[in-house]
Amino acid sequence: MSKYKMISEPLKNIPWQEGPEKFEGAPVWRYKENPIIGRNPVPGVARIFNSAVMPYEGKFIGVFRGEQTNGIPYIYLGHSEDAIHWEFETEKIPFIDKEGNPFMPRYAYDPRLVKVEDTYYIIWCQDFYGASIGMAKTQDFKTFERLENPFIPFNRNAVLFPRKINGKYMLLSRPSDSGHTPFGDIFLSESPDMEYWGHHRHVMERSPEWWESVKIGGGAAPIETSEGWLMFYHGVSSTCNGFVYSIGGAILDIDNPSKVKYRCETFILTPEEWYEERGFVPNVVFPCATLHDSETGKIAIYYGAADSYVALAFTRLDDIIDYIKEHSVVRESDTELGIR
Numbered sequence: 001m002s003k004y005k006m007i008s009e010p011l012k013n014i015p016w017q018e019g020p021e022k023f024e025g026a027p028v029w030r031y032k033e034n035p036i037i038g039r040n041p042v043p044g045v046a047r048i049f050n051s052a053v054m055p056y057e058g059k060f061i062g063v064f065r066g067e068q069t070n071g072i073p074y075i076y077l078g079h080s081e082d083a084i085h086w087e088f089e090t091e092k093i094p095f096i097d098k099e100g101n102p103f104m105p106r107y108a109y110d111p112r113l114v115k116v117e118d119t120y121y122i123i124w125c126q127d128f129y130g131a132s133i134g135m136a137k138t139q140d141f142k143t144f145e146r147l148e149n150p151f152i153p154f155n156r157n158a159v160l161f162p163r164k165i166n167g168k169y170m171l172l173s174r175p176s177d178s179g180h181t182p183f184g185d186i187f188l189s190e191s192p193d194m195e196y197w198g199h200h201r202h203v204m205e206r207s208p209e210w211w212e213s214v215k216i217g218g219g220a221a222p223i224e225t226s227e228g229w230l231m232f233y234h235g236v237s238s239t240c241n242g243f244v245y246s247i248g249g250a251i252l253d254i255d256n257p258s259k260v261k262y263r264c265e266t267f268i269l270t271p272e273e274w275y276e277e278r279g280f281v282p283n284v285v286f287p288c289a290t291l292h293d294s295e296t297g298k299i300a301i302y303y304g305a306a307d308s309y310v311a312l313a314f315t316r317l318d319d320i321i322d323y324i325k326e327h328s329v330v331r332e333s334d335t336e337l338g339i340r
């Protein structure tokens with residue numbers, strides 16, 4: 001009998017590999033055949049990483065950050081039977097405007113893919129007089145219509161919730177400056193229509209724990225559970241040799257997700273393997289999506305590794321929630337409404 005409940009569809013064909021009997025730290029383990037996407041995956045694309053996947057028509061679909069050989073990132077569509085072996089479309093996703101004319105961002109990176117009701121939304125970071133958030137919607141993965149930019153610059157990281165809360169779409173993001181964000185907290189904004197965003201709230205800030213003391217940002221779309229919204233996010237530490245990106249876990253209030261119920265004071269995954277420590281940007285694990293099965297509590301976390309690869313890690317709902325609760329440190333700034 002599972003202790004906690006995942007409130008979502010079952011996913012019988014979730015990719016899965018059993019983990020160890022015992023854990024030194026968090027109950028999270030890597031797929032043994034990582035990375036699942038290697039270098040030069042598409043003609044003209046040197047690396048794919050920081051990407052998001054979803055179940056679709058009994059198989060899987062995803063939006064992938066492809067770093068082109070001119071160094072400019074863009075979003076490519078990928079298809080898979082098993083969510084591990086991916087085939088990519090060689091053309092960039094052809095975004096259009098409301099009138100149906102081509103409307104391509106100058107660059108696009110760190111895409112998330114989230115289904116709310118019957119529509120799939122792609123959310124990414126792009127240029128809008130500086131780094132800002134871009135969005136598009138699709139129902140068939142053939143026509144991709146861009147939506148209005150939700151925020152003015154600068155903002156480099158946004159994640160949509162998979163359902164409306166109190167009748168509103170909910171978006172996590174990290175407002176920043178024009179540089180490579182040498183700071184940053186997670187904020188929440190709501191919208192009645194995916195166009196006008198407001199009622200901004202502070203969710204959580206960098207913590208005194210060194211692994212997330214520089215900046216934090218949303219990762220995978222939160223998973224609805226009986227304990228609240230289970231959120232895997234990234235936390236950044238600064239060293240004399242650059243930033244280190246780890247994965248953290250927190251649980252947000254179900255009806256009011258600007259309130260943090262539990263926040264794990266330790267990372268749940270940090271760069272340790274060669275594909276996480278060595279690459280275009282070393283020491284990065286950057287989660288962008290999960291697949292999860294409500295019947296078994298299995299969770300597969302998709303993360304970018306070293307800005308070079310896509311990798312996969314696993315956990316189980318009961319174990320990860322217990323771990324987050326047992327190691328939870330929630331400060332006043334995490335629990336307040338975030339309106340001051």
Ligand code: BMA
Nearest residue numbers: 050109110281284286304307
């Ligand atoms: C962040 C984003 C991510 C990237 C990370 C490490 O600011 O740009 O796309 O993975 O830096 O380079």
